Amino acid sequence: MLESVSPGEKLPSVRTLCQRYSASPVTVQTALSRLARAGLTVAKSGDGTYKANLVEQRISLGQTVDYAWQSVALGSSPLAEESVARDHFTPRPELISLSIGYLDESLQPLERLNRAANRALKRPQIWQRLPPEGSEELRAFFARALGGDFQAQDTLIVSGGQAALSSTFRALVPLGGSIVLESPTYFAAISVARVAGLKTVPVPVDAEGIRPDLLEEALRISGAKVLYLQPQFQNPTGVTLTRSRRVEVLELARKYGVFIIEDDYAHDLRLEGESMPPLILSALERTVYIRSITKITAPGLRIAAILAKGPVLGRLKAMRALDDMFVTGLTQEIALELLSSSSWKGHLKRVQSALKARRDFLILKVREQLPYLKLSSVPQGGFSLWYELPAGTDDLEYVRSAARAGVGISAGSRYFPAEPGGSFVRLTYSGLPEDLLLEGVSRLKGVGYDSGHV
Amino acid sequence: MLESVSPGEKLPSVRTLCQRYSASPVTVQTALSRLARAGLTVAKSGDGTYKANLVEQRISLGQTVDYAWQSVALGSSPLAEESVARDHFTPRPELISLSIGYLDESLQPLERLNRAANRALKRPQIWQRLPPEGSEELRAFFARALGGDFQAQDTLIVSGGQAALSSTFRALVPLGGSIVLESPTYFAAISVARVAGLKTVPVPVDAEGIRPDLLEEALRISGAKVLYLQPQFQNPTGVTLTRSRRVEVLELARKYGVFIIEDDYAHDLRLEGESMPPLILSALERTVYIRSITKITAPGLRIAAILAKGPVLGRLKAMRALDDMFVTGLTQEIALELLSSSSWKGHLKRVQSALKARRDFLILKVREQLPYLKLSSVPQGGFSLWYELPAGTDDLEYVRSAARAGVGISAGSRYFPAEPGGSFVRLTYSGLPEDLLLEGVSRLKGVGYDSGHV
Numbered sequence: 038m039l040e041s042v043s044p045g046e047k048l049p050s051v052r053t054l055c056q057r058y059s060a061s062p063v064t065v066q067t068a069l070s071r072l073a074r075a076g077l078t079v080a081k082s083g084d085g086t087y088k089a090n091l092v093e094q095r096i097s098l099g100q101t102v103d104y105a106w107q108s109v110a111l112g113s114s115p116l117a118e119e120s121v122a123r124d125h126f127t128p129r130p131e132l133i134s135l136s137i138g139y140l141d142e143s144l145q146p147l148e149r150l151n152r153a154a155n156r157a158l159k160r161p162q163i164w165q166r167l168p169p170e171g172s173e174e175l176r177a178f179f180a181r182a183l184g185g186d187f188q189a190q191d192t193l194i195v196s197g198g199q200a201a202l203s204s205t206f207r208a209l210v211p212l213g214g215s216i217v218l219e220s221p222t223y224f225a226a227i228s229v230a231r232v233a234g235l236k237t238v239p240v241p242v243d244a245e246g247i248r249p250d251l252l253e254e255a256l257r258i259s260g261a262k263v264l265y266l267q268p269q270f271q272n273p274t275g276v277t278l279t280r281s282r283r284v285e286v287l288e289l290a291r292k293y294g295v296f297i298i299e300d301d302y303a304h305d306l307r308l309e310g311e312s313m314p315p316l317i318l319s320a321l322e323r324t325v326y327i328r329s330i331t332k333i334t335a336p337g338l339r340i341a342a343i344l345a346k347g348p349v350l351g352r353l354k355a356m357r358a359l360d361d362m363f364v365t366g367l368t369q370e371i372a373l374e375l376l377s378s379s380s381w382k383g384h385l386k387r388v389q390s391a392l393k394a395r396r397d398f399l400i401l402k403v404r405e406q407l408p409y410l411k412l413s414s415v416p417q418g419g420f421s422l423w424y425e426l427p428a429g430t431d432d433l434e435y436v437r438s439a440a441r442a443g444v445g446i447s448a449g450s451r452y453f454p455a456e457p458g459g460s461f462v463r464l465t466y467s468g469l470p471e472d473l474l475l476e477g478v479s480r481l482k483g484v485g486y487d488s489g490h491v
Numbered sequence: 492m493l494e495s496v497s498p499g500e501k502l503p504s505v506r507t508l509c510q511r512y513s514a515s516p517v518t519v520q521t522a523l524s525r526l527a528r529a530g531l532t533v534a535k536s537g538d539g540t541y542k543a544n545l546v547e548q549r550i551s552l553g554q555t556v557d558y559a560w561q562s563v564a565l566g567s568s569p570l571a572e573e574s575v576a577r578d579h580f581t582p583r584p585e586l587i588s589l590s591i592g593y594l595d596e597s598l599q600p601l602e603r604l605n606r607a608a609n610r611a612l613k614r615p616q617i618w619q620r621l622p623p624e625g626s627e628e629l630r631a632f633f634a635r636a637l638g639g640d641f642q643a644q645d646t647l648i649v650s651g652g653q654a655a656l657s658s659t660f661r662a663l664v665p666l667g668g669s670i671v672l673e674s675p676t677y678f679a680a681i682s683v684a685r686v687a688g689l690k691t692v693p694v695p696v697d698a699e700g701i702r703p704d705l706l707e708e709a710l711r712i713s714g715a716k717v718l719y720l721q722p723q724f725q726n727p728t729g730v731t732l733t734r735s736r737r738v739e740v741l742e743l744a745r746k747y748g749v750f751i752i753e754d755d756y757a758h759d760l761r762l763e764g765e766s767m768p769p770l771i772l773s774a775l776e777r778t779v780y781i782r783s784i785t786k787i788t789a790p791g792l793r794i795a796a797i798l799a800k801g802p803v804l805g806r807l808k809a810m811r812a813l814d815d816m817f818v819t820g821l822t823q824e825i826a827l828e829l830l831s832s833s834s835w836k837g838h839l840k841r842v843q844s845a846l847k848a849r850r851d852f853l854i855l856k857v858r859e860q861l862p863y864l865k866l867s868s869v870p871q872g873g874f875s876l877w878y879e880l881p882a883g884t885d886d887l888e889y890v891r892s893a894a895r896a897g898v899g900i901s902a903g904s905r906y907f908p909a910e911p912g913g914s915f916v917r918l919t920y921s922g923l924p925e926d927l928l929l930e931g932v933s934r935l936k937g938v939g940y941d942s943g944h945v
Contacts, residue, residue, distance in 0.1 A: 072738060102776045104801030110716040110748050111803060112665050119813065120805035139620060151612050154821070158605050164791035166593060196650060199816040211566050212666070212688040229813050234666040234688075262564040284526060294564050322556045337618035337820045347558030349565060351574035359573065359683050360814065362653040366791045367608070368819050 048078065048086045115231040133477040134445035137468025138272075138332070138420060144391055144467075145335040146384045149375055157370035165366065169358035170194065172369040178376060179328065179342035185318045191346050193357055196364045197339035198302050198329035203229050205325055205343065206265070208356040209296055210235050215261035219247050221452035221461070223272045223300070226265055230454075236261075239454040242271060244414050246278030249285035256293040264290065265298045268316055272302065273452045273463040274423045275416025280313065287320050296349065297324045305333035305385055307418040308393040321346050325353070330372060332420065332467075333388060340364070340372040392420065395466040395474060402478045403464070409486045410462075420467035423449075426460040427486050435462060435484065442480045502532065502540040569685040587931040588899035591922025592726075592786070592874060598845055598921075599789040600838045603829055611824035619820065623812035624648065626823040632830060633782065633796035639772045645800050647811055650818045651793035652756050652783035657683050659779055659797065660719070662810040663750055664689050669715035673701050675906035675915070677726045677754070680719060684908075690715075693908040696725060698868050700732030703739035710747040718744065719752045722770055724760065727906045727917040728877045729870025734767065741774050750803065751778045759787035759839055760921075761872040762847040775800050779807070784826060786874065786921075787842060794818070794826040846874065849920040849928060856932040857918070863940045864916075874921035877903075880914040881940055889916060889938065896934045 042048055049057070054065045069086060072078045078086050111117075157163060170176065171194025179194075180187040195201045206229050210216050216230050220239035230237050238259045240252045247266065255261070266286070268278040278286065290297055299316045317324035329341035343353055357363075375381065396415075399422060403410055410424040426435055426449075436448040449461025466474060496502055503511070508519045523540060526532045532540050565571075611617060624630065625648025633648075634641040649655045660683050664670050670684050674693035684691050692713045694706045701720065709715070720740070722732040732740065744751055753770045771778035783795035797807055811817075829835065850869075853876060857864055864878040880889055880903075890902040903915025920928060 071742070102800070104776050106748050106776070107750075107801045107803050110750055111663070111806060114665060114806070116662060116806045116809050119809035120802075142619070145618060147618060150618055154608070154612055158608055164599060164601060164604055164789035165596070166790035196819070197816055199812075200814060203814045207686075208570060209565070211568060225813060232661075232810070232813055288525065294560050296561075296564055322558050322560070335618035336620035339816065339819045346556070347561045348574075349561050352565060352568070352570050355570050355573035356686065358653075359679060359686055360654060360657045362651055362793065365650070365793045365819070365822050367825075368822065371821075 042088045046088055047084075048088060050085065115228075115234075119228055119232060129440075129445065132440060132443055132445040133473055133480065134468060135464040135466075135474070135477050136445050136447040137465055139336040139468055140332070140334075140388065141468050141470065143470055144388050146375065147335065149378065149380060149384065150335060150338065150371065153371045153374035153378065154367070156374050157367055160370055163366050163370060167363045167366050167369070169361075169363050170354050171364060172366065172373065175340075175369050175373045176342070178373060179344065183315065183317070183326065183328075183344055185321065187344055187346075191344050191350065193343040193350075193353055194364055194369055195341050195343060195357060196361060196368070197331055198300070198327060198341045199225060199229075200339075200361065201327045201329070201341045201343050202226055202265075202298075202300070203233075204356045204360050205298055205327065205353060206230055206235065206263075207233050208352045209263045209298070209325065209349065214263075215259045217252070217255055217259070217261045217264040217295075218454045219266060219271060220454055220458065221273055221449065222265070222454065223267065223302075224451040226300075227452075227454050230265075237454040241458060242274055242276055244276060246271065246276055246282045247286065249282060249289060252286065253289050253293075256289060256295060262294060263296045263298065265300065266316070267300045267302060269301060269313075270303045270306065270416050270419030272419065273421055273447070273449070273461075274413055275419050275421060276414060277313075277417060283313070283316060283319070287316065290320065290323055295323065299324050299326045301326060301328045303332055303419045304328045305330070306389070306392065306420060308389055308396060310417040317344065325349060330376065333385065334375065338368070338372060338375075340368060392467060395469075395471060396422070398471050399464065399466045399474050399478070402475055406478050406482050407486075413461075421463050421465040424462050424464060426462060428460075430460050430486055432457070432460045432462055435460075435486065438484045439481055442484050444477045444480045444484075446481075496542045500542055502542060504539065569682075569688075573682055573686060583894075583899065586894060586897055586899040587927055587934065588922060589918040589920075589928070589931050590899050590901040591919055593790040593922055594786070594788075594842065595922050595924065596789075597924060598842050600829065601789065603832065603834060603838065604789060604792065604825065607825045607828035607832065608821070610828050611821055614824055617820050617824060621817045621820050621823070623815075623817050624808050625818060626820065626827065629794075629823050629827045630796070632827060633798065637769065637771070637780065637782075637798055639775065641798055641800075645798050645804065647797040647804075647807055648818055648823055649795050649797060649811060650815060650822070651785055652754070652781060652795045653679060653683075654793075654815065655781045655783070655795045655797050656680055656719075656752075656754070657687075658810045658814050659752055659781065659807060660684055660689065660717075661687050662806045663717045663752070663779065663803065668717075669713045671706070671709055671713070671715045671718040671749075672908050673720060673725060674908055674912070675727055675903065676719070676908065677721065677756075678905040680754075681906075681908050684719075691908040695912060696728055696730055698730060700725065700730055700736045701740065703736060703743060706740065707743050707747075710743060710749060716748060717750045717752065719754065720770070721754045721756060723755060723767070724757045724870050724873030726756065726873065727875055727901070727903070727915075728867055729873050729875060730868060731767075731871060737767070737770060737773070741770065744774065744777055749777065753778050753780045755780060755782045757786055757873045758782045759784070760843070760846065760874060762843055762850060762870075764871040771798065779803060784830065787839065788829065792822070792826060792829075794822060846921060849923075849925060850876070852925050853918065853920045853928050853932070856929055860932050860936050861940075867915075875917050875919040878916050878918060880916060882914075884914050884940055886911075886914045886916055889914075889940065892938045893935055896938050898931050898934045898938075900935075 051065050176189035176192035180189050180192050215236040215238050217238045219242045238255050238261050240255045241248050317326040325345040409427050413423045432448040432450050439446050447463040450457045505519050630643035630646035634646050669690040669692050671692045673696045692709050692715050694709045771780040779799040863881050867877045886902040893900050901917040904911045
């Protein structure tokens, strides 16, 4: 009976309504009180019933909306902790951030990106539908770049490395199943696994990469069928899995029937030394390979590729279609234009040599000015350094103290799926030019380094 | 011992290796056979051991890679069915498709999109990092458009409606929990829920929308705390939830402490009649509102907004950060430029009047040429018509038969979370101009319509 009445207007009298709907007064009254209970009408005393203008009503009556019931409906969840944790890591422009995982603007190929975008916009089908697996040409590009006998058909394009992890973990690990993670590892990989309800099985990393003896034990006792690895410049430690460890890891993966998710997040960030072929080329039948191009371009170019063979690829494709339908064609074309342009190699070299200089500079300045920080190893690539704090120093306290001194750094404990194997901080050198790296280190000089001083 | 040997090269003899590593022959032999088992070396009879070039080796020896083990590691999963089902729906250009859920190119604002892109590319921060919730300006746009007291801070930008559903379902429903779906409903919503391991609770839709009597029963017996609804031009039926049903649904949601996910996927596709305010404006405290702009622009502009208030928003934000980090700034800026351009209203009117003409044309031609198809109701908006097949006709058979006649249509059973309440097909009018709609209908004339004929 509200259909013909505008918000704020008076409803007809009960008698009129009875006549109009050929209904008894009891029926009409019941209907009216139901409308009132649902807040859709307002009774004005001695003046009948008015249709509510709901939003206005709430605001004008100063009614407080009660969200408390949401906590009951939502229940507790690992997502609640994520939701709180993220608030701590809101960007704070007043800080010099030694925790940026991207290139700063001076190293980003901004002009090349805009030129690539202008060329991409001239392609006729740029706004049309694409299959969930992505643009044929871009897929072929990533397949050729990987080598082996990989083809476009073995490749999916996704909107960045984070999306790749989220879809891959959920596609490969059965609901409630287990996933083996390096300890420490990329913190958002831990979060993805937890939020998806997976059991995380940590296996320590040493200077040569993940420890095979403990990996075997972990696979044996957990029954996990998925192992997530960053074999090159592991984030946060910077460690690269050695050749002999690779042999052992592949052997264990075969023995226990395990998938390897090979996250080659810093594929283009090798600063020195000879690169080793990705694991997938030695284990086609069990590896899901992820390569992102965001780290070598700009944070806003959110493109990554997933390569795999066998039934697992079908599952990944179905998951991507449900998670995101497909990635905007424009972004895919921009990536293709950029990666296949003649000036791309020049960009790579420029970034790599700049990052190498920054890495060496940061190591030097930390050694000079913060001698109590112990570098775990000099990484041959990537964008960060992993420092151990003196025994007894609480990493979270140290990070808070650094923030008060005007420097943003990442606390090591975030990177451990279980108890941290020590007290660490991660400092990145990719996001700032050398003068600001120096300023950051200088500000840290005032920060106490044991639990007594901070 | 493989470090110093190139792929394809011969390894030193056992004696040499014993001397080099000061190891016993047993140790060296054990190491060698481990390398061989891992496929990293190849023994050539009478000629010692060679380091394998793994990829070449596999190809040159014609070795077949065995993927069978993957089935065991992956186990069975709803994703496996998705993976198979998707193959049936690969685009087939030889068909006239009456199952396209997008505008065809003649109605897409292609020039406007390119102009918007060119303007967006001039913005200085276009390639930089954004918070997971998206660009402040675009969020403010969607908040203003919704009305009430919604602000940018209540809004998240995501990469399209599908991404919105995937993240929202997983953020709101606890692992293994239940979600109430309309029956029938958007098929990919059913898939998202199943693949996430959620229990789907179907509640039938009639000509006025979801049935409140059955909704109450479903909420009572399932304990579900989340209800997914398309209150306007429900896909596939085209039904709009009536005002009085809205009152009843909101009342039940309050009574049972339930979140409503309001999927306003066709917000801009009202072809006639007066629009009703979204449910969220009457239930701020319990509604997660999703508005996509893909349907009114082009398939490649993958942008949607999620609006909500209270703790649930924090969970959604955390889930989006883990699922996708953030949406490429360029796409967000293009959307903002387009939606706030002075010519936007003209585009809306043009599309709406063209779609209305197409809808009426398709209804007329089906009535003339396929009188056995019974239209459930004339939708006031959206992009599709929902037809009931004569009793005894199998919808899947009919669809296969249509494909043989050169027409692509969607089988009704895909849209039901449980047993279909009849045999239906969905025909869309958004994706083709009238001459092709006519050709599609004409081709269907030859298709038999009961189980005996098809």
